[in-house]
Amino acid sequence: MDANTGRPRNVTLKDVAALAGVSIATASKALNNRGYVHVQTRARVIEAAEKVSFTPNSLAKGLLAGRTGTIGLLTNDLEGRFSIPVLMGAEDASGTGKMSVLLCDARGDAIRESYHLQALLARRVDGLIVVGSSTDPRKSLGSKLPVPVVYAYGPSEDPGDLSLVPDNIAGGFMAVSHLLGLGRRTIAHITGEKGYLAARDRAEGALRRLDEAGLGVAGGEVLYGDWSEAWGRSATSSLLDREPNIDAVFCGSDQIARGALDAIRDRGLLVPDDIAVIGFDDWEVLTTGSRPQLSSVNMDLEALGRHAARKLFAAIEGTDSSGVEKMPCRLVIRGSTVRVG
Amino acid sequence: MDANTGRPRNVTLKDVAALAGVSIATASKALNNRGYVHVQTRARVIEAAEKVSFTPNSLAKGLLAGRTGTIGLLTNDLEGRFSIPVLMGAEDASGTGKMSVLLCDARGDAIRESYHLQALLARRVDGLIVVGSSTDPRKSLGSKLPVPVVYAYGPSEDPGDLSLVPDNIAGGFMAVSHLLGLGRRTIAHITGEKGYLAARDRAEGALRRLDEAGLGVAGGEVLYGDWSEAWGRSATSSLLDREPNIDAVFCGSDQIARGALDAIRDRGLLVPDDIAVIGFDDWEVLTTGSRPQLSSVNMDLEALGRHAARKLFAAIEGTDSSGVEKMPCRLVIRGSTVRVG
DNA sequence: TAGAGTTCCGAAAAGGTTTTCCGATTCTTG
DNA sequence: CAAGAATCGGAAAACCTTTTCGGAACTCTA
Numbered sequence: 076m077d078a079n080t081g082r083p084r085n086v087t088l089k090d091v092a093a094l095a096g097v098s099i100a101t102a103s104k105a106l107n108n109r110g111y112v113h114v115q116t117r118a119r120v121i122e123a124a125e126k127v128s129f130t131p132n133s134l135a136k137g138l139l140a141g142r143t144g145t146i147g148l149l150t151n152d153l154e155g156r157f158s159i160p161v162l163m164g165a166e167d168a169s170g171t172g173k174m175s176v177l178l179c180d181a182r183g184d185a186i187r188e189s190y191h192l193q194a195l196l197a198r199r200v201d202g203l204i205v206v207g208s209s210t211d212p213r214k215s216l217g218s219k220l221p222v223p224v225v226y227a228y229g230p231s232e233d234p235g236d237l238s239l240v241p242d243n244i245a246g247g248f249m250a251v252s253h254l255l256g257l258g259r260r261t262i263a264h265i266t267g268e269k270g271y272l273a274a275r276d277r278a279e280g281a282l283r284r285l286d287e288a289g290l291g292v293a294g295g296e297v298l299y300g301d302w303s304e305a306w307g308r309s310a311t312s313s314l315l316d317r318e319p320n321i322d323a324v325f326c327g328s329d330q331i332a333r334g335a336l337d338a339i340r341d342r343g344l345l346v347p348d349d350i351a352v353i354g355f356d357d358w359e360v361l362t363t364g365s366r367p368q369l370s371s372v373n374m375d376l377e378a379l380g381r382h383a384a385r386k387l388f389a390a391i392e393g394t395d396s397s398g399v400e401k402m403p404c405r406l407v408i409r410g411s412t413v414r415v416g
Numbered sequence: 417m418d419a420n421t422g423r424p425r426n427v428t429l430k431d432v433a434a435l436a437g438v439s440i441a442t443a444s445k446a447l448n449n450r451g452y453v454h455v456q457t458r459a460r461v462i463e464a465a466e467k468v469s470f471t472p473n474s475l476a477k478g479l480l481a482g483r484t485g486t487i488g489l490l491t492n493d494l495e496g497r498f499s500i501p502v503l504m505g506a507e508d509a510s511g512t513g514k515m516s517v518l519l520c521d522a523r524g525d526a527i528r529e530s531y532h533l534q535a536l537l538a539r540r541v542d543g544l545i546v547v548g549s550s551t552d553p554r555k556s557l558g559s560k561l562p563v564p565v566v567y568a569y570g571p572s573e574d575p576g577d578l579s580l581v582p583d584n585i586a587g588g589f590m591a592v593s594h595l596l597g598l599g600r601r602t603i604a605h606i607t608g609e610k611g612y613l614a615a616r617d618r619a620e621g622a623l624r625r626l627d628e629a630g631l632g633v634a635g636g637e638v639l640y641g642d643w644s645e646a647w648g649r650s651a652t653s654s655l656l657d658r659e660p661n662i663d664a665v666f667c668g669s670d671q672i673a674r675g676a677l678d679a680i681r682d683r684g685l686l687v688p689d690d691i692a693v694i695g696f697d698d699w700e701v702l703t704t705g706s707r708p709q710l711s712s713v714n715m716d717l718e719a720l721g722r723h724a725a726r727k728l729f730a731a732i733e734g735t736d737s738s739g740v741e742k743m744p745c746r747l748v749i750r751g752s753t754v755r756v757g
Numbered sequence: 758t759a760g761a762g763t764t765c766c767g768a769a770a771a772g773g774t775t776t777t778c779c780g781a782t783t784c785t786t787g
Numbered sequence: 788c789a790a791g792a793a794t795c796g797g798a799a800a801a802c803c804t805t806t807t808c809g810g811a812a813c814t815c816t817a
Contacts, residue, residue, distance in 0.1 A: 085540070085562050087803060098767045103805060110806085111765050133538040134479045135803035138772045143475065145518075145539070154500065154700075163521065172531035175539060177486075178519040180504065190513035197474040198486070198516060199426070221426050304705030330705055337707070359495075360701065364645030364671055366678070428773055439797045444775060451776085452795050476773035479802045763814070770807085777800080784793070 086127045095123040106131075137199065146387065147177045147195035149188065150206040156358075157228045157376055158206045164380020165204060169388065183208065192216065202387045204380075205231075210240055210273045223390030227383040228376070230399050237390070238399045239383050241374035243273050246404035247280025250325045250353050250372050253406055255288055257413070259323035259351055263293040265310045265335060266327025267302035274299060277327050277355060293321050302327070307334020315342060322350055323412075329354035329361040332369055336411065340366070351412040357405075367410030375405050427468045436464040447472075478540060487728060488518045488536035490529065491547040497699075498569045498717055499547045505721020506545060510729065524549065533557065543728045545721075546572075551581055551614045564731030568724040569717070571740050578731070580724050582715035583742035584614050588621025590747055591666045591694050591713050596629055598753060600664035600692055604634040606651045606676060607668025608643035615640060618668050618696060634662050643668070648675020656683060663691055664753075670695035670702040670712055677706055677752065692753040698746075708751030716746050 092102035097116060104110040105120035106129075112120075123129075137143035146165070150158040162176060177195060181188035195203065202222050207213050207229015215233035216224055224231075230238030247264075254262050264281050267274045278297045285292055294314050300306035307326060311334065315321065324339075326332035332354030339350050346352055346367060354362065357373035379402045386396065409415075433443035438457060445451040446461035447470075453461075464470075478484035487506070491499040503517060518536060522529035536544065543563050548554050548570015556574035557565055565572075571579030588605075595603050605622050608615045619638045626633055635655050641647035648667060652675065656662065665680075667673035673695030680691050687693055687708060695703065698714035720743045727737065750756075 082564070083560055083562050088805095089803080099804080100768075100806080101766055104766090107805080111763085113765060116765080130534065130538045132479070132540060132803050133535075134475045134484065134540055135772085136805075138473070138475045138479060138774095138803080139805055141772080148519075159495065159500070162519065166521065171528050172535040175518050175520070175535055177516050178489075178503065179516070180507065187512050193471065194474075194513040194516055197471045199473060199475055219424055221424050223423070308707075330701065333705065358701070360671065360699075364674065366649075426773095429775095430773080440774080441776080441798075442796055445796090448775080452793090454795060457795080473773050476802085477775075479773085479804095480775055482802080759817090761814100761816080763812100765810105765812080767810085768808090771805085772803100775801085777798105779798085780796090782793100782795075784791105786791080787789090 085132070086129050088129070088131065090127055091120065091124045091129045094127065095120040142201055143199050144173065145175045145177060145198065145200045146384075147179065147191075147198075147200040147203045148206065149179050149181065149191055149195065149203060150208075151181050151183050151188070152206055152208040152228075153180070153182060157208070160376035161204065161206050161227050161380030161383060164377040164382070165384035165387075167377070168381045168384035174384075196221065201391050204383050204387060205229075209271055210243060210276070211271065212238075223387060223395050225383045225387045225390070227379060234399070235397050237386060237395065237397050239379055239386070239402055240399060241376070241379060242401035242403055243276035243374075244280035244283070245401070246355065246372045246374065247277035247282075247325070248284045249280070249404060249406050250277075250355070251281045251284040253370070253408070253412060254323040254325060254351055254353065255284070257323070257347075257351060260290060261293045261318070261321050262290070262323040262325060263298070263314055263318070263321050264325045264327070265298045265300070265307060265314070265331055267300065267306075267331065269299040274327050281325055294318050300331075302330055304330050304334035304337070307331035308338045309334075311335040311338035312341070315339070315344075324350060324352050326352065326354045329356045329358045329369060329371055332371070332411070333361055333365055336365055336369070347410065347412050347414055353412050357407050362407070362409065365411070367415075370409045370412040371407050373405045373407050375402065378402065426473070427470050429470070429472065431468055432461065432465045432470045435468065436461040483542055483732075484540050485514065486516045486518060486539065486541050487725075488520065488532075488539075488541040488544045489547065490520050490522065490532060490536070490544060491549075492522050492524050492529070493547055493549040493569075494521070494523060498549070501717035502545065502547050502568050502721030502724060505718040505723070506725035506728075508718075509722045509725035515725075537562065542732050545724050545728060546570075550612055551584060551617070552612065564728060564736050566724045566728045566731070568720060575740070576738050578727060578736065578738050579740045580720055580727070580743055581740060582717070582720060583744055584617035584715075585621035585624070586742070587696065587713045587715065587745035588618035588623075588666070589625045590621070590745060591618075591696070592622045592625040594711070594747055594749070594753060595664040595666060595692055595694065596625070598664075598688075598692060601631060602634045602659070602662050603631070603664040603666060604639070604655055604659070604662050605666045605668070606639045606641070606648060606655070606672055608641065608647075608672065610640040615668050622666055635659050641672075643671055645671050645675035645678070648672035649679045650675075652676040652679035653682070656680070656685075665691060665693050667693065667695045670697045670699045670710060673710055673712070673752070674702055674706055677710070681707070688751065688753050688755055694753050698748050703748070703750065706752070708756075711750045711753040712748050714746045714748050716743065719743065 105117040179191035203224045215231040226238040354371040357371040362369040446458040520532035556572040567579040695712040698712040703710040
């Protein structure tokens with residue numbers, strides 16, 4: 076018990092050793108099953124350790140081993156849409172409590188990012204995962220860092236770094252494949268800002284699949300706008316004015332898809348009977364609340380996070396890789412493309 | 417450069433000292449502005465440190481100082497709805513890079529939580545913030561921990577702990593006040609599961625305010641259900657069947673409110689002209705996408721997080737407090753209660 | 758019984774930093 | 788010029804753990 080704070084003092088190996096009547100070295104060996112230590116002595120030490128609930132100081136261990144069992148997660152993704160699944164995946168990949176994660180949000184500010192980076196390196200993290208806020212390539216942290224880095228979601232500009240990104244092209248391809256499989260032939264694509272690589276990639280995949288089917292995109296072109304429900308509504312509405320025979324809409328995000336559903340409903344048309352709608356992101360709060368529930372493309376960020384963590388651990392062990400790896404998306408089918416019940 | 421990994425070795429104070437031609441002690445003093453060291457010597461040391469981009473090893477520092485500059489954030493809140501704002505607030509309160517946060521998600525599993533707790537204590541965090549997934553009280557981590565703990569969002573069962581929770585009663589009160597201020601008199605309340613304290617508290621605040629105005633809740637009772645859009649739709653729909661003269665609906669969550677907006681729209685009624693709707697949570701993706709945009713009560717979790725961090729830092733410094741502190745909510749007015757130009 | 762082999766335990770170093778203490782130099786003053 | 792004060796730099800301890808190395812005690816064999 077510490078006199079100043081009234082809180083119990085952290086117990087050290089020395090305390091355990093004293094209680095068990097052995098030296099510090101013996102206590103350490105007893106607890107770690109290392110070297111020769113008499114079975115009775117070991118039992119005595121373990122009992123003593125449990126009695127005072129000894130927890131070895133990771134700092135000291137890390138200092139000695141040159142490994143801290145800590146990784147840094149550096150993100151720019153304010154609301155945590157992307158970082159949290161990645162964090163979860165990383166935690167899964169290592170086993171609970173084995174590896175700890177220091178989470179820093181740079182909030183899109185380079186200065187703040189470099190401060191955080193500094194702090195993480197000072198804490199001697201074993202490695203870093205950098206999560207982007209979009210799939211557009213970002214500046215590399217550089218190759219002269221003392222620890223390995225994996226870029227997740229948003230890739231690094233430097234091909235010498237290892238980046239894991241969702242395969243948006245395949246995602247768009249997959250969404251349109253699904254619609255074609257349902258017999259739809261007049262398929263429009265409404266998506267977000269053209270400045271986003273994610274938007275362009277999803278469109279590319281969609282167009283490629285349409286092309287394979289000998290079709291063009293309904294409405295004559297991909298409709299770029301912003302990532303909002305309002306855009307989804309207005310784009311869908313004016314699209315239906317121009318092309319009343321549309322039978323499917325692939326939306327670049329679930330928000331846009333929600334807007335599309337609303338606009339279609341306003342016309343008195345039925346989803347999916349008259350028009351099938353599919354979104355992108357599979358953001359649960361949006362997809363399961365709508366009428367009907369929204370089919371969507373899930374980027375499986377948790378799997379991406381797991382993979383990122385595994386790659387990072389491998390790099391920490393010495394076998395690092397580089398280049399951009401595209402991770403597959405997953406189709407989640409709900410009532411907006413296939414009538415249920 | 418480390419021969420094994422090809423990555424630069426971490427540079428230590430010894431390297432700096434050698435480069436500057438001084439002892440380790442002098443180098444330390446020079447860099448920390450401590451003790452007597454000649455101005456030229458200091459300059460030489462600083463130059464050397466910059467040249468090799470020296471970063472002091474936080475582990476060593478922490479080991480010595482008994483302070484790591486790290487806090488643990490222990491959460492059960494899967495999607496990070498609540499933890500992320502709290503994390504941001506905590507980061508704000510300490511200044512970027514000064515304090516680092518170890519984030520652990522126990523996913524509602526007590527075993528996992530205790531593992532994480534163990535790991536955090538082993539890493540010698542200076543303090544802990546525990547974020548609940550609901551405002552229902554949770555088991556205390558106990559008072560015999562070697563570090564201070566602050567409970568955020570979900571309070572501890574033990575009044576000896578310090579808990580910071582959003583003031584849901586005041587939030588409900590505030591929402592109804594707003595509606596009354598708009599001249600509405602027939603106000604219904606549709607909310608989530610009665611098992612949630614948050615739902616009961618918001619209802620209590622609403623009823624209290626109605627009572628002050630000499631009114632009862634429209635429909636005769638608070639409508640408990642679940643936190644979904646579907647419930648919002650069905651509850652609103654049947655409510656309008658029974659009580660067609662409703663002029664406002666206070667919803668216990670933004671999802672429920674979205675459902676209410678849809679149901680009202682389906683009837684051909686106008687929001688806010690015929691019926692005003694206000695939600696709770698101010699979840700941006702839901703409030704700004706709707707037609708019209710949704711007024712809501714914001715729990716200001718970032719402020720709560722800042723406050724939690726400040727309280728934690730105070731406790732670390734030795735002045736800890738206890739009890740449950742209720743943090744005020746904030747009204748965010750949008751088009752669903754007040755028609756905008 | 759001597760020697761060899763086993764089994765057990767402890768002293769000490771290492772990891773990187775800060776801080777205290779002390780010796781050494783320079784400067785001031787009588 | 789000598790004594791004292793002021794200024795500077797370095798040695799060493801401390802934080803806590805793991806690991807290596809060597810010493811001590813014991814058992815077994817010849």
